[in-house]
Amino acid sequence: MxxxxxxxxxxxxxxRVVWLGAExxxxxxxxxxxxxxxxxxxxxxxxxxxxxxxxxxxxxxxxxxxxxxxxxxxxxxxxxxxxxxxxxxxxxxxxxxxxxxxxxxxxxxxxxxxxxxxxxxxxxxxxxxxxxxxxxxxxxxxxNLFISFTLTNIKRDRSKPLSEQPGAETNIGVRAVRETDAGIFVSGVKGVGTAAIYSDEIIVGSIEPLHPSDKAYALTFCVRPATPGVRLISRTSYSTANVEDAPLSAAFDENDAILVMKDAFVPWERVLTYRDTRSTSGIWWSTPAYACMAHQASIRFYKKLEFLAGLAYLVVRSNDSLSVPEVRGSLGRLVGYAQLAKSIALGAERDHERHPGETSCVTPNRHATYAQRIFAAEVYPKFIHELRMFCGGSLINLPVSLSDFELPEIGDALKSYWVTRETDPIERARLLKLVWDVTSTEFGARHAHYEQFYQGAPHVYLGQMTEAGRLEELARFANKALKKE
Ligand SMILES: Cc1cc2nc3c(=O)[nH]c(=O)nc-3n(C[C@H](O)[C@H](O)[C@H](O)COP(=O)(O)OP(=O)(O)OC[C@H]3O[C@@H](n4cnc5c(N)ncnc54)[C@H](O)[C@@H]3O)c2cc1C
The missing domain is CATH 1.10.3140.10 (4-hydroxybutyryl-coa dehydratase, domain 1)
Incomplete structure (x- = not known):
């Protein structure tokens, strides 16, 4: 529809029950x-x-x-x-x-x-x-539902499986506490659920491999946030920011929340895996699901880099520093990275794979979409760094509000500080407030964290690259140089 x-x-x-601090x-x-x-x-x-x-x-x-x-x-x-x-x-x-x-x-x-x-x-x-x-x-x-997911388990003692974690019986992981003919009652806690508070339904599962002894935690299901027994605990909100002073915080705070369940009922028809450790994490990797989500992720990432490269150029122009060779070089690097990000998305589509099986479908190339995670996590901090470098100390001198330019006592002084050969003072301050929102507000810091972690922790996805099947092929290629005539 x-x-x-x-x-x-x-x-x-x-x-739905959502907690924001004490409220x-x-x-x-x-x-x-x-x-x-x-x-x-x-x-x-x-x-x-x-x-x-x-x-x-x-x-x-x-x-x-x-x-x-x-x-x-x-x-x-x-x-x-x-x-x-x-x-x-x-x-x-x-x-x-x-x-x-x-x-x-x-x-x-x-x-x-x-x-x-x-x-x-x-x-x-x-x-x-x-x-x-x-x-x-x-x-x-x-x-046409909006779905979110929470797939991360809490780790208290990394040497033990979930079932042996201290306090496992009460509030770690999510497990079925009892079964009826109609469904299961589940309790436990899951890590970050981005946009969970705004979604129609939440998929609860585990994307990381589970220990064979963790059968009780091996389940995947879909739940409505308003289900009795479900609570979401939000992080601090950024969206109360003033749109003029922090335009991105005000417009695009998608929220992150912890999911807490206590005796929440899930009908059987909403259960996708049950008491099976292998299929619970396996559905994310043996099906094209992850590659399909990574397709969106790679497109979003290149769009974001294109935006940031454009923003960097606006800053350089307003600072009148485009003629400085080092500045041009740094700007060129950002444009190059944005192009590389786009090429990853397009390359993954060009080298698409056909997933076998009865419902044969085409997915973006798995190796390319998996590799995109490394690129994104490593390149995003470089953009933030370069944006700060282009701005210099001006970023820290931003007026409290753009309306300060109208104050009779300090408006003229602010204008004479902010004006450059290229840019009107108020427009320059507006531009740098946008940069501050990208680089330095809570919203900006959360985004830097998002790009580094939402696709998994590095020790997981880097390890996956060695398992994804290409190493042997690469070794065979390298071996050719060792062969005698
Ligand atoms: C902004 C944001 C949004 C997110 N949204 C969602 C979401 O919507 N749904 C969802 O399910 N998840 C979401 N996540 C969670 C994300 O998937 C996890 O943060 C990620 O998988 C890493 O897991 P973790 O946080 O438990 O890290 P951990 O596994 O605790 O790892 C943290 C760090 O510990 C160290 N470490 C731990 N173990 C090892 C090891 N064996 N070897 C080397 N180093 C190690 C590393 O430094 C690692 O970076 C989100 C995360 C963020 C930051």
Missing amino acids: IRTGRQYLDEISDD KVGSVTRTKAFRRALAFASLYDQAADAQHRDIFYATPADAGVPPEPEFKAFRPCRNSEELADKHLLHAAWCETSFGFLGRTPDYIAAGMSGFAAAPDAFRSEHFDARSNLQSMHRRMRER
Whole structure:
């Protein structure tokens, strides 16, 4: 269905329990600190707009009567044309947020398309969730739902599996505490859930391998945030910032929260893996889900770098420093990195892979999308560093507010400090406030952290690169130089 922002806001105005410090928030859509639900609402409106609709929606061949268009991100790609088409969808929303909304609804929708393409991964020795997956995917597609996920387990003692962690019985990991014919009751805690407070449903699972003794924690399910027994504990909010002084904080704080569950009921039809350690983490890697999400991630990342490179150029121009050779060199490096980021996304599409199985689908190249994580985590801090270098000390002299330029007592002094040969003083301060928001506010720092961790910790993804199957091929190539005539 074509979902409007209003429909989305109405549907998340439910009884979900969200804590912000000492405050139990009544409704996420009516609380100032969480007003960024509006950012997601405007994405739905953008997609619903007749001018852009074809980028986001298509009517499937097997649609009912009357035929309902479906959000394309949920659809497994059948060929490279559809993959390129998905690129346009991801890119359109990334442009709207300049890459500062990591979890636009297409991110996990793309992951669901990867699940749907590999239903056999959802059948284990004692639990067959293939039909659950099928109906879950259909429900999400038909209602165009915004899904978030929490997949990280807390580590208290790294030498022990989850089941042997101190306090494991009470509040670490998420496990089924009892079963009935209708479903399971779950309790426990999960790490960061980005945009969970704004989502229609949350997928709870484990992406990292589980110890064979962790059967109780080996489960994946999908839950509505308003389910009794579910609580979300938010980090501090950045969205109360003044839009003039911190435009990105005010517009694009997507929120992160801890998920806490106590005796929350999950019907069987919402369970995707159960008491099986192998399939619980395996569904993220043996299906195209991760590569499909990484597709969005790689597009968002190059859009963000293009924005930052453009911002850097505006700063250099306003500082009148473009003619300095070192400055030009640094700027050139940023433009080059932005181009490389785009090339990774395009290269992954060009070298796409066909996932085998009954629902054969095309996915971006796994090696390229996995490698993108290293590139993103290492390059993002360089952009932040260069932006600071281009600005110099001016960044720290920013007035409290742009309206200070109008104050009779200090306005003229501020103007004479901020004016350059190239730029009006107020516009220059406005520009540098934007840079400060990227580099130095809580919002900016959170983004630097996001780019380094949201795709996993380095020791995990670097290790994965050695396991992803290319090392032997590379060694064979190197060995050729050792062969005698
Ligand atoms: C902004 C943000 C948003 C996120 N959003 C989500 C989300 O929506 N959903 C979700 O499921 N997750 C999310 N995450 C969580 C993210 O996936 C995890 O932070 C990431 O997987 C790393 O796990 P961890 O935090 O438990 O790190 P840990 O495993 O605790 O690792 C932390 C650090 O400890 C050290 N370390 C630990 N073990 C080793 C080892 N064996 N070898 C070497 N060094 C080691 C390393 O320095 C490592 O960087 C988000 C994270 C951030 C920062």
